[in-house]
Amino acid sequence: MATETAHPPAVERDERVRRVRLVSRLLSRPELGAVVGLVVVWTFFAVVAFDNNFVSWSATAAILNRAAPLGILAVAVALLMIAGEFDLSIGSILGFCGMAIMLLVTPEAAGGFGWSLWPAILVALVLAVLTGLVNGWLVITTKLPSFIITLGTLFIFRGLTVAITRLRTNRTQLGNLDEVPGFDLAEKLFAAKLTLFGSTFNVSILWWVGLTLLATWVLLRTRQGNWIFGTGGAVDAARNVGVPVRAVKMALFVTTAFAGFLVATIQAVEFTGADTLRGQGQEFQAIIAAVVGGCLLTGGYGSAVGAAVGALIFGLVQQGIVITGIQGDWYQVFIGGVLVVAVILNNFVRLKAAARR
Amino acid sequence: MTSNGGPLLEVKGISKYFGSVIALKDVSMFVRAGEVTCLLGDNGAGKSTLIKTLSGVYRADEGEYLFEGEPMDFRSPRDALERGIATVYQDLAMIPLLSIWRNFFLGSEPTKGWGPLRRYDVEYATATTRDELGKMGIDIRDPDQPVGTLSGGERQSVAIARAVHFGAKVLILDEPTASLGVKQAGVVLRYIVQAKQRGIGVIFISHNPHHAYPVGDHFVILRRGQVYGDFTRKELTLEGLVQMMAGGEELENLAHELERAAAGGTAAEDLRKAAALLEAETGRRDDREPPPGPAPRPSG
Numbered sequence: 001m002a003t004e005t006a007h008p009p010a011v012e013r014d015e016r017v018r019r020v021r022l023v024s025r026l027l028s029r030p031e032l033g034a035v036v037g038l039v040v041v042w043t044f045f046a047v048v049a050f051d052n053n054f055v056s057w058s059a060t061a062a063i064l065n066r067a068a069p070l071g072i073l074a075v076a077v078a079l080l081m082i083a084g085e086f087d088l089s090i091g092s093i094l095g096f097c098g099m100a101i102m103l104l105v106t107p108e109a110a111g112g113f114g115w116s117l118w119p120a121i122l123v124a125l126v127l128a129v130l131t132g133l134v135n136g137w138l139v140i141t142t143k144l145p146s147f148i149i150t151l152g153t154l155f156i157f158r159g160l161t162v163a164i165t166r167l168r169t170n171r172t173q174l175g176n177l178d179e180v181p182g183f184d185l186a187e188k189l190f191a192a193k194l195t196l197f198g199s200t201f202n203v204s205i206l207w208w209v210g211l212t213l214l215a216t217w218v219l220l221r222t223r224q225g226n227w228i229f230g231t232g233g234a235v236d237a238a239r240n241v242g243v244p245v246r247a248v249k250m251a252l253f254v255t256t257a258f259a260g261f262l263v264a265t266i267q268a269v270e271f272t273g274a275d276t277l278r279g280q281g282q283e284f285q286a287i288i289a290a291v292v293g294g295c296l297l298t299g300g301y302g303s304a305v306g307a308a309v310g311a312l313i314f315g316l317v318q319q320g321i322v323i324t325g326i327q328g329d330w331y332q333v334f335i336g337g338v339l340v341v342a343v344i345l346n347n348f349v350r351l352k353a354a355a356r357r
Numbered sequence: 358m359t360s361n362g363g364p365l366l367e368v369k370g371i372s373k374y375f376g377s378v379i380a381l382k383d384v385s386m387f388v389r390a391g392e393v394t395c396l397l398g399d400n401g402a403g404k405s406t407l408i409k410t411l412s413g414v415y416r417a418d419e420g421e422y423l424f425e426g427e428p429m430d431f432r433s434p435r436d437a438l439e440r441g442i443a444t445v446y447q448d449l450a451m452i453p454l455l456s457i458w459r460n461f462f463l464g465s466e467p468t469k470g471w472g473p474l475r476r477y478d479v480e481y482a483t484a485t486t487r488d489e490l491g492k493m494g495i496d497i498r499d500p501d502q503p504v505g506t507l508s509g510g511e512r513q514s515v516a517i518a519r520a521v522h523f524g525a526k527v528l529i530l531d532e533p534t535a536s537l538g539v540k541q542a543g544v545v546l547r548y549i550v551q552a553k554q555r556g557i558g559v560i561f562i563s564h565n566p567h568h569a570y571p572v573g574d575h576f577v578i579l580r581r582g583q584v585y586g587d588f589t590r591k592e593l594t595l596e597g598l599v600q601m602m603a604g605g606e607e608l609e610n611l612a613h614e615l616e617r618a619a620a621g622g623t624a625a626e627d628l629r630k631a632a633a634l635l636e637a638e639t640g641r642r643d644d645r646e647p648p649p650g651p652a653p654r655p656s657g
Contacts, residue, residue, distance in 0.1 A: 220477075226462070226466050233452035240446065
């Protein structure tokens with residue numbers, strides 16, 4: 001290599017870098033705010049609810065079980081947000097897919113189609129991909145903000161779910177999934193319970209962790225990840241250097257729809273049924289988790305790990321309030337407060353990180 | 358700095374219309390390898406339209422586009438880029454929140470591994486970014502720092518280094534010095550010379566003759582959508598170049614007017630300053646007395 005002669009100055013330069021590196025490396029991580037928030041919230045409940053056994057394996061399992069479904073949604077939503085778009089319809093897609101599975105497996109006498117479970121899951125997956133494509137196609141062709149487009153599809157998908165279910169079965173809830181052929185395998189995959197330290201952990205935690213790791217790998221170690229950051233950071237610049245921004249957005253709308261499908265399947269199997277209103281409000285919780293995890297509303301910045309931690313904070317607060325015995329009505333106040341504080345903190349951290357020279 | 362005779366990129370008699378508007382009329386220009394062609398003109402002279410035609414964004418309604426002697430018909434900037442015609446836009450060059458090395462390779466990421474394990478070769482990308490910038494004489498502290506933390510000049514320089522690395526034969530620079538301070542503009546001008554010395558044909562768009570003159574080999578002046586003149590460096594002085602640009606005479610008249618106003622007892626300090634500035638802009642050097650007026654009062 002021709003760098004032989006350049007070595008002494010290079011070493012000198014490295015030293016100049018290292019002085020700021022430790023602190024600023026930490027500061028420039030998007031998930032820092034969420035991790036700090038996690039520690040603060042956990043400490044708060046650990047102190048307040050110590051006597052109620054908050055610091056225990058059983059409480060930890062309950063927190064993780066609550067956080068897992070939201071975490072799966074939040075990680076997908078985070079990827080899309082980094083690419084500069086929103087998906088408000090993810091909760092409706094969740095309800096839509098769950099109900100699709102239930103309608104397909106419900107006996108014909110009760111207004112369903114009498115299928116076995118796995119073909120139903122497969123069809124729900126295809127439907128989810130289609131909803132994702134519809135969202136992406138509408139956003140790309142109309143060039144309207146995805147906030148508006150998916151606000152529309154939020155109502156469309158939810159309305160379709162309620163209307164079709166009522167039309168076919170005259171009900172809003174369908175159950176008895178455990179009587180359908182194929183349920184045993186589905187239960188092992190989507191709703192198995194793992195007993196560790198005398199507490200019950202849902203297998204959905206593994207899905208959540210696995211998807212978070214996969215998303216992180218894609219974001220940081222593949223060219224597609226670079227394209228996601230580029231698309232959200234400055235769409236024209238990215239297009240000018242040859243990033244297929246339309247394909248990136250399409251793929252990510254399908255990803256959020258897939259997350260909705262996965263959670264729908266997990267919950268349908270876990271609760272052996274579905275409700276037409278399932279998933280309502282999840283779109284906002286997922287966006288909040290992503291923002292708490294360091295995603296910028298304007299795109300181009302964020303992390304999957306951060307979104308997962310954001311979802312964990314949700315689980316922590318939900319379970320903490322239950323354990324503490326605080327009236328459940330206060331939950332929303334708490335979550336809203338966490339959101340505002342997190343955004344202020346993130347903003348501050350990002351300005352600090354950008355200002356380092 | 359060898360120019361091997363024929364032009365690398367040449368347009369002949371190019372015209373571009375937008376409805377009834379004639380944006381370009383019968384424009385011809387060229388750039389040779391290892392030379393800098395400066396494209397000068399005031400706002401509305403047609404510079405942007407010409408750049409976009411050269412870089413493949415627009416297709417000319419009339420005229421010929423030759424690259425390495427062959428006629429071209431680009432349908433997108435991507436086509437032009439594949440031939441080796443890279444355009445660095447003034448503000449669309451970089452993604453601020455992305456690190457330098459991620460920006461450098463955005464859209465052309467090196468990968469290693471196969472199948473589902475095919476991944477971004479991060480080590481190669483960071484090392485190459487550092488090397489390439491080093492070759493251009495750009496000293497970056499940390500390729501991991503976001504581009505947003507770089508100054509405007511450094512950002513332009515990284516964009517130029519990127520285009521050079523990806524094999525640009527022609528580099529089109531859209532007003533790279535426009536929003537920069539004096540020192541930063543100097544940095545960018547140095548990289549333009551570096552690129553030229555590496556045998557690249559550079560088309561340098563500017564409306565500032567003071568930036569263009571020191572680096573240019575020849576100068577194309579656009580005015581109202583037409584070529585007003587095409588000069589080599591030898592045929593031209595800086596003063597002449599300034600005069601030739603749109604509104605040279607008008608600027609001088611305005612300078613006189615402002616001077617008269619200032620001398621006429623309106624006592625406007627800023628008017629006199631403006632006049633002095635304009636005089637410097639138009640490059641006039643005469644030994645007239647400073648216009649009489651009240652002594653400047655220190656204001657606090």
